[in-house]
Amino acid sequence: QSVLTQPPSVSAAPGQKVTISCSGSSSNIGDNYVSWYQQLPGTAPKLLIYDNNKRPSGIPDRFSGSKSGTSATLAITGLQTGDEADYYCGTWDSSLSALFGGGTKLTVL
């Protein structure tokens, strides 16, 4: 059971928008930055969003992140079939131990 709660799965049609939520507490998300990771099938995770809403170089602006209180959200617009992947949120606790959500499987219908 992960400390951070994500929906197990989400789905949407190509071209549509989807959001993935990540719920935590005041001692983790509420007090630390959130990152998001994309894991395509059979590959290592890749950093998608850091510091709640920043994108590393090369990540398209279709991907965006936000945080409010003890929850964070990843939004993906203009969905493409290539976006089908598992998505993980991550943050830290008060002792700077890393925490991950259980992951959300995105299906592009």
Place this chain on the structure above:
Amino acid sequence: QLQLQESGSGLVKPSQTLSLTCAVSGGSISSGGYSWSWIRQPPGKGLEWIGYIYHSGSTHYNPSLKSRVTISVDRSKNQFSLKLSSLTAADTAVYYCVRGGSSWPFDYWGQGTLVTVSS
């Protein structure tokens, strides 16, 4: 471009110790003040952080694994290592070496190496 590559034993017997090394290329492990982590993923499951070593050489481990984990660094070889003792089948996973830790995001990942614990 920074690259990380894991190497080590792929099949380990129960109760034995797992040893993995991560070779870092394209940059110095000693520069930038970064931390270096190990993260694992059991087959079909989510990510679990194991621990990290600070640029200073001190370490921070997942409390659930702390008694069995050692992470060390060899700056002369630009690599860092993981030892995990008293293995059980529950330790079967893909193990990733990653740059990041201590509130720094995990921004560079190795390709991962599957470690199977089985007699």
